[in-house]
Amino acid sequence: MEKEDILRQIGSISRALDSIANIEFKDLRLNRGQYLYLVRIFEHPGIISDRLAALLNVDRTTTARGVRKLEQAGFVLKKDDEVNKKIKHLFVTESGEELAKEIEKENIYSNELMIKGLSNTEQTELRKYLRIIEKNANENWSFVKNGGKREY
8 A cells, every 4th residue: 555645635635725715715805815814813813923924834024915915905904012113913904804704604614524524533533633743844834944954
């Protein structure tokens, strides 16, 4: 039996769901990937860009660009920190909140479709394994992002 490439399968699933979301969210006036930023800001009111970037495992420049587009579209606003005016906290606007709620509905729907056919026990096991894989990926992302070189 040939060993399957787990990461290839995870990537395929991710790309398929990302493509679906990009098509469906086009009507919501969101460009590629912006829905991820919007939902995380909705879930974490007052988050700062650096923390948002870390949460999504993307670089700060990409995050700044995505947030700026959401801000220009009127879905997100920045508020100065009370102590350090250089720090900007991110919040969704009323229209951003409505959009985030629609996106969350899609996420719930997609989750239900993707685990269809798995027993409750299998779903629990899958979540456990995915948390381990995510932790390992996050550690590697942080290592490489901070100048580390992985040896193959």
